[in-house]
Amino acid sequence: xxxxxxxxxxxxxxxxxxxxxxxxxxxxxxxxxxxxxxxxxxxxxxxxxxxxxxxxxxxxxxxxxxxxxxxxxxxxxxxxxxxxxxxxxxxxxxxxxxxxxxxxxxxxxxxxxxxxxxxxxxxxxxxxxxxxxxxxxxxxxxxxxxxxxxxxxxxxxxxxxxxxxxxxxxxxxxxxxxxxxxxxxxxxxxxxxxxxxxxxxxxxxxxxxxxxxxxxxxxxxxxxxxxxxxxxxxxxxxxxxxxxxxxxxxxxxxxxxxxxxxxxxxxxxxxxxxxxxxxxxxxxxx
Amino acid sequence: xxxxxxxxxxxxxxxxxxxxxxxxxxxxxxxxxxxxxxxxxxxxxxxxxxxxxxxxxxxxxxxxxxxxxxxxxxxxxxxxxxxxxxxxxxxxxxxxxxxxxxxxxxxxxxxxxxxxxxxxxxxxxxxxxxxxxxxxxxxxxxxxxxxxxxxxxxxxxxxxxxxxxxxxxxxxxxxxxxxxxxxxxxxxxxxxxxxxxxxxxxxxxxxxxxxxxxxxxxxxxxxxxxxxxxxxxxxxxxxxxxxxxxxxxxxxxxxxxxxxxxxxxxxxxxxxxxxxxxxxxxxxxx
Numbered sequence: 001x002x003x004x005x006x007x008x009x010x011x012x013x014x015x016x017x018x019x020x021x022x023x024x025x026x027x028x029x030x031x032x033x034x035x036x037x038x039x040x041x042x043x044x045x046x047x048x049x050x051x052x053x054x055x056x057x058x059x060x061x062x063x064x065x066x067x068x069x070x071x072x073x074x075x076x077x078x079x080x081x082x083x084x085x086x087x088x089x090x091x092x093x094x095x096x097x098x099x100x101x102x103x104x105x106x107x108x109x110x111x112x113x114x115x116x117x118x119x120x121x122x123x124x125x126x127x128x129x130x131x132x133x134x135x136x137x138x139x140x141x142x143x144x145x146x147x148x149x150x151x152x153x154x155x156x157x158x159x160x161x162x163x164x165x166x167x168x169x170x171x172x173x174x175x176x177x178x179x180x181x182x183x184x185x186x187x188x189x190x191x192x193x194x195x196x197x198x199x200x201x202x203x204x205x206x207x208x209x210x211x212x213x214x215x216x217x218x219x220x221x222x223x224x225x226x227x228x229x230x231x232x233x234x235x236x237x238x239x240x241x242x243x244x245x246x247x248x249x250x251x252x253x254x255x256x257x258x259x260x261x262x263x264x265x266x267x268x269x270x271x272x273x274x275x276x277x278x279x280x281x282x283x284x285x286x
Numbered sequence: 287x288x289x290x291x292x293x294x295x296x297x298x299x300x301x302x303x304x305x306x307x308x309x310x311x312x313x314x315x316x317x318x319x320x321x322x323x324x325x326x327x328x329x330x331x332x333x334x335x336x337x338x339x340x341x342x343x344x345x346x347x348x349x350x351x352x353x354x355x356x357x358x359x360x361x362x363x364x365x366x367x368x369x370x371x372x373x374x375x376x377x378x379x380x381x382x383x384x385x386x387x388x389x390x391x392x393x394x395x396x397x398x399x400x401x402x403x404x405x406x407x408x409x410x411x412x413x414x415x416x417x418x419x420x421x422x423x424x425x426x427x428x429x430x431x432x433x434x435x436x437x438x439x440x441x442x443x444x445x446x447x448x449x450x451x452x453x454x455x456x457x458x459x460x461x462x463x464x465x466x467x468x469x470x471x472x473x474x475x476x477x478x479x480x481x482x483x484x485x486x487x488x489x490x491x492x493x494x495x496x497x498x499x500x501x502x503x504x505x506x507x508x509x510x511x512x513x514x515x516x517x518x519x520x521x522x523x524x525x526x527x528x529x530x531x532x533x534x535x536x537x538x539x540x541x542x543x544x545x546x547x548x549x550x551x552x553x554x555x556x557x558x559x560x561x562x563x564x565x566x567x568x569x570x571x572x
Contacts, residue, residue, distance in 0.1 A: 006540075007540035007543075009540070009543060009565065011563045011564060011565050012563065012564040012568050013561070013563055014437050014561060014562050014563070014564060014571065015560060015561040016437075016560050019568075022563075024563065024565075026537070026538060026539060026540040026543060027537065027539050027540065028539070028540045028541075029517065029518050029539035029540055029541040029542065030540075030541060053517065053518055053519065053541070151300050151302075172536065172537040172556070173515055173536065173537030173538070173539055193515075193517060193539050229459055229479075231315065231339065231479060232315050232339055233339065250458065250459065251312070251313065251458040251459030252312065252459070253312060253313050253314070253315035253459055253479050254292075254293035254295070254312040254313065254314045254315055254316075255314075255315040255316060255339070256315065257293075257295055257312060270458065274301060274302050275299070275300065275301040276300050277297045277298065277299055277300070277308075277310065278297060278298040278300060279295065279297050279310075282298050282305075285300065
């Protein structure tokens with residue numbers, strides 16, 4: 001049994017007319033520790049990679065997506081299995097700790113481990129350095145794309161996402177993201193208290209899909225919709241996956257726009273009703 | 287000259303009737319590296335503590351607040367000075383790197399360094415462990431408080447915050463938080479692309495205020511208002527500062543509510559118009 005993604009709580013509802021006791025549903029938030037196993041089977045090593053505060057559910061996708069968007073693995077085949085760690089005595093699953101097994105032949109790259117891999121040592125820290133780091137740490141896929149969508153199609157995306165935001169519906173407490181194909185069909189959506197987790201879950205779910213395509217999941221044929229703002233971190237993850245079009249219901253940050261320009265990503269913000277802003281890459285909007 | 291907190295950008299505004307070029311203002315987002323200097327003056331050591339993506343501005347407050355809410359320092363007097371690092375050749379300020387000097391007599395506690403200090407080694411990772419970690423790492427202040435405010439006063443807070451949200455006004459891209467006194471007067475507000483940064487800036491600004499009170503700034507006499515959701519991390523920071531009442535315009539997460547209960551914090555959510563929910567600590571609402 002996996003942990004529930006919502007929690008029930010007794011609250012007081014206050015208004016001018018009354019204070020009433022009521023039942024409320026909260027978005028669950030719990031830490032997830034991600035570990036990897038690596039090295040020869042005869043002498044297996046373990047390394048703790050990160051702890052993130054996440055909404056339970058789709059934990060293996062989250063781990064897979066995180067390892068990929070952090071540049072620790074290059075493709076899903078680098079991992080043989082992901083599972084919950086077990087309690088030594090009881091063998092019960094510890095559902096807040098996952099371990100991903102790197103294949104024996106995959107070299108574990110310690111230098112990509114730093115969660116904040118845009119930290120630079122001596123040249124100072126600046127947005128430019130952050131973008132360079134993304135470029136060098138990961139091979140950004142630059143498949144040609146023929147993504148072109150009409151503005152009318154883009155208008156329809158938020159309502160489609162909203163229809164699928166199950167937990168948000170009840171709690172109002174989650175970020176969501178979704179992938180749409182070029183015809184505007186919703187392919188997949190994920191939710192989480194952390195917006196970066198929602199995107200890692202979405203990317204991880206796609207990576208886990210078995211495909212005959214040697215290049216893996218064709219992210220460049222899809223539109224990514226974000227329920228909130230577009231931060232640098234989200235565009236970085238999208239860039240590493242090879243996504244070429246990102247639409248956000250909220251505002252982008254300055255560095256998100258820079259990142260989009262650097263990697264040729266169409267970036268749309270303030271997608272509300274029948275208007276939106278294009279920050280870069282308008283040629284994909286017809 | 288410090289870095290600006292907004293960035294100008296040319297965009298295309300798309301609507302049914304037209305696509306027009308327009309000027310837009312974005313919330314700036316840049317990395318800030320926080321370093322500390324510690325040890326005897328004759329043999330000073332440096333340690334990189336963290337990199338956070340932040341909106342430039344109030345960087346020293348951010349560093350001070352972060353070091354405090356992470357448990358690395360116990361009071362602002364532990365720090366003698368915070369400044370930007372300088373380029374070795376040009377002596378120009380590197381405005382994305384700050385260094386905080388710990389006083390010689392302050393012992394630097396490496397075990398509190400881990401950004402995710404709720405990571406536990408062998409007992410598993412769970413919400414309970416996270417809360418225990420906060421309790422042991424930092425001495426939570428438990429001054430008696432006589433905070434009591436009327437629901438009518440609480441209703442007025444979001445509008446007061448909105449009036450002071452300068453950058454948000456233009457960019458729609460920032461989180462904000464504010465402290466109000468018991469009469470509902472706005473004392474201080476801070477904004478940032480990262481909600482945790484906004485709160486660290488606010489707490490850091492209060493810590494920096496010179497006071498005759500040996501216990502420092504009386505956080506327990508103030509109401510903290512959050513412009514968005516209340517996550518575990520924000521309530522954790524509030525708890526460490528000794529804040530006893532938190533009101534959020536958005537939803538709290540499950541672990542945020544648990545944390546509030548554990549530390550006796552009144553937690554209000556969905557504060558909109560003339561209604562709100564009380565998740566814990568209704569005795570402070572009259």
